[in-house]
Amino acid sequence: MAEETGGTAHEPKxxxxxxxxxRAYWARRFMVPVEQVVAAVEAxxxxxxxxxxxxxxxxxxxxxxx
Numbered sequence: 217m218a219e220e221t222g223g224t225a226h227e228p229k230x231x232x233x234x235x236x237x238x239r240a241y242w243a244r245r246f247m248v249p250v251e252q253v254v255a256a257v258e259a260x261x262x263x264x265x266x267x268x269x270x271x272x273x274x275x276x277x278x279x280x281x282x
Contacts, residue, residue, distance in 0.1 A: 231253065246268060248273070
């Protein structure tokens with residue numbers, strides 16, 4: 217399990233909003249509407265840590281499944 221190993225080797229290096237499916241992925245990932253993801257990228261750039269902070273989310277932000 218990733219949360220046990222602390223591994224984030226497969227985390228994306230940037231928040232890409234070029235395609236609809238990518239915007240949908242990030243909206244689900246950050247648990248916010250697509251429009252908020254796009255606005256965050258426009259405001260702070262495409263680094264996931266910065267986008268997450270702008271949205272008030274943790275990065276990588278994986279919540280344990282219960």
